[in-house]
Amino acid sequence: MDGNGRWAASRDLPRTSGHRAAEATVIDVIEAARSAGVRWLSLYAFSTENWRRPDDEVDYLLRLVRRVVRKHAPLLHARGIRCRFLGGADARIPAALARDFADLTTLTSRNRGMTLTVAFDHGGRRDIVEAARSLIRSGAAPEAVDEESFAAHLPFPDTPDVDLVIRTSGEQRISNFMLWQVAYAEWVFPSVLWPDFRATHFLECLTTYQRRQRRFGGVAADTKGEPGS
Ligand code: IPE
Ligand code: MG
16 A cells, blocks of 8 residues: 555645545455455555665554554444454554454454455564564474474474565565465556545556466467566
8 A cells, every 4th residue: 555655645644644635545445345346455664674664654653553443443344354463573563452352353263255465564574583483482493494394393384385566656576465466466556646546547557456367487378488587
């Protein structure tokens, strides 16, 4: 979810106004994904690197996400969405916010409509390092470790590989997002800033994705012999 700061700057508003405006997009995209039949939606809200931002912006984001989680919990539950939070190991996460994350996770844990993963204080590298630690602690023999057994030590190992990553605002970077899971993801980079992104934009991204030919390093069935990647 990128472009909140630029959205605000283009209106001569403080960056925090861009974050506030992001809330409407979040709800719109969740509803659009659910209606379109998406089973797994992940939103990258705050990275392990975002702590480098000025204290007042970080404080604003911590308060905003808490307010959004509390306000929309009944709606998310009513829609049958299973919510969970990826990340959150940092001691700077306020206890009250951690409680609200845990409460929403518990409230919606039996829902089966769509799984919404909110990546907050998330870092793909951190998750891989933690998985390595967990694997070593488990006493696994080195020769017994393969991709599948390694991935079982990542947080939320039931999460399927990511099919599509949408990064708004035109930036074309991974920024440490679910590094293991995006290995064969398709990427789209709409130029729209996150606060202006709406259900229609989301559906356009899904259409773009559907037109992509995914080969996973192989060759397409009807183009055998053509150069492939
Ligand atoms: C995304 O918008 C929100 C967060 C990372 C929390 P930005 O704050 O990155 O907006 P830009 O990139 O400065 O426009
Ligand atoms: Mg940004």
